[in-house]
Amino acid sequence: MQATSPLASNDLAGVIVGETALSDVQGDSGSLNYRGTPIADLADKPFLIVVWYLLTGDWPTDAEHQQLAQFMRSQQALNNTEIALLQAVPEGTHPMLVLQGLIPLLNPVEEGPLAPAANQGLAIAAKISALIAALFRKEQGLTAITELPETDFHRRFLFMLRGELPRDDEVATLDTTQILQMEHSFNAGTFAGRVCASTEAPLQSVISASVGTLYGRLHGGADQAALAMAREIGDPAAAAKWVNQRLAQGQKIMGMGHREYRTLDPRAAILKPMALARCTEPNSRKLLDTLVAVEEACQAAFAERGREIHANVEFYKGAVFNSLGIPDHYFTALFAMARVYGYIAHFLEFKQHSRLIRPRAKYIGTVPSQ
Ligand SMILES: CC(=O)SCCNC(=O)CCNC(=O)[C@H](O)C(C)(C)COP(=O)(O)OP(=O)(O)OC[C@H]1O[C@@H](n2cnc3c(N)ncnc32)[C@H](O)[C@@H]1OP(=O)(O)O
Numbered sequence: 001m002q003a004t005s006p007l008a009s010n011d012l013a014g015v016i017v018g019e020t021a022l023s024d025v026q027g028d029s030g031s032l033n034y035r036g037t038p039i040a041d042l043a044d045k046p047f048l049i050v051v052w053y054l055l056t057g058d059w060p061t062d063a064e065h066q067q068l069a070q071f072m073r074s075q076q077a078l079n080n081t082e083i084a085l086l087q088a089v090p091e092g093t094h095p096m097l098v099l100q101g102l103i104p105l106l107n108p109v110e111e112g113p114l115a116p117a118a119n120q121g122l123a124i125a126a127k128i129s130a131l132i133a134a135l136f137r138k139e140q141g142l143t144a145i146t147e148l149p150e151t152d153f154h155r156r157f158l159f160m161l162r163g164e165l166p167r168d169d170e171v172a173t174l175d176t177t178q179i180l181q182m183e184h185s186f187n188a189g190t191f192a193g194r195v196c197a198s199t200e201a202p203l204q205s206v207i208s209a210s211v212g213t214l215y216g217r218l219h220g221g222a223d224q225a226a227l228a229m230a231r232e233i234g235d236p237a238a239a240a241k242w243v244n245q246r247l248a249q250g251q252k253i254m255g256m257g258h259r260e261y262r263t264l265d266p267r268a269a270i271l272k273p274m275a276l277a278r279c280t281e282p283n284s285r286k287l288l289d290t291l292v293a294v295e296e297a298c299q300a301a302f303a304e305r306g307r308e309i310h311a312n313v314e315f316y317k318g319a320v321f322n323s324l325g326i327p328d329h330y331f332t333a334l335f336a337m338a339r340v341y342g343y344i345a346h347f348l349e350f351k352q353h354s355r356l357i358r359p360r361a362k363y364i365g366t367v368p369s370q
């Protein structure tokens with residue numbers, strides 16, 4: 001029988017539940033680093049170099065970088081079984097549900113540039129990009145692209161999506177956005193994955209559990225929800241009224257606020273100028289200006305109550321993805337496509353000192369009669 005101790009925490013806010021050397025989120029100062037390197041110094045590096053660094057803690061040599069690039073290409077094309085699985089997905093299924101459902105069915109190889117479990121993770125990561133691209137094409141009645149050009153990872157991803165090679169500025173934008181989203185300590189999705197890993201479930205189950213957790217709009221799904229909000233508002237001039245009405249109804253403004261950051265999310269600080277530089281076409285600019293007006297209105301409303309609120313990584317990311325021609329309902333899937341490297345890194349780290357995670361609940365139900 002369990003002791004009836006008082007409820008300690010029902011949301012784990014501020015509760016330390018483990019250790020990590022992968023990333024540090026400093027909420028008060030608004031800083032983030034991966035393995036000791038500030039996010040701003042990582043944002044412009046080649047994507048796979050940051051992947052290697054996150055997974056191993058070392059910068060790759062040129063040869064290692066090449067090996068990783070070759071491995072990712074070799075694992076990226078979908079095979080016939082994977083294409084058939086995708087074909088069986090009911091029309092209209094959200095890409096995040098597709099990923100959560102199909103990731104456990106992948107059969108990743110163990111041989112590759114790193115240790116077997118890391119290679120399996122990388123193979124899953126490569127397949128995730130291919131699943132997203134193939135699903136995007138399936139929605140348009142197009143077949144999956146399986147002849148893959150020998151080029152950088154995200155250039156190939158955009159090629160698999162569009163059927164034509166993207167411009168350099170588009171690849172650079174996607175590289176930076178994906179680096180910014182790669183890892184974030186014990187966020188809900190990563191923590192769900194650690195819980196799953198603690199039962200000794202395989203990596204596919206761990207990543208699937210994390211992806212399912214990322215989908216919700218209080219977490220990764222806020223990217224799609226924030227742009228949907230801007231589309232609904234439609235015009236910067238309408239933003240303040242809309243925001244004040246929603247707040248008066250006790251509703252949340254998507255993409256604003258954070259459990260850890262008490263100031264601007266350092267990723268939003270990079271994404272906002274990127275969005276401003278990229279969204280020059282009138283419609284996308286109007287959407288972006290609406291987001292800027294929402295941020296200002298939300299901050300003004302909080303300031304009136306003597307409080308602060310700031311944009312998180314989700315707020316401006318949609319405008320950046322929009323400028324790359326990514327439809328709104330794929331934003332969170334692209335988040336998963338980046339965050340998967342964080343999930344893999346946590347899996348590898350957790351496995352070094354694995355113990356079942358099993359908290360206790362305070363029972364408040366009926367007590368059996370004697
Ligand atoms: C990748 C990511 O996961 S980043 C986060 C993505 N999620 C979102 O953008 C969804 C919108 N934001 C939110 O819902 C919240 O800010 C969360 C879930 C991210 C963080 O929530 P918590 O840590 O629980 O903060 P909490 O909700 O306690 O916020 C404190 C107060 O600010 C309010 N608040 C926080 N965020 C918002 C928001 N976006 N809109 C309106 N009010 C907000 C809360 O209602 C609460 O008010 P109260 O004290 O009067 O009840």
Ligand SMILES: O=C([O-])CC(=O)C(=O)O
Binds near residue numbers: 312313
């Ligand atoms: O850390 C969190 O709670 C949410 C977040 O910003 C992320 O997962 O990137």
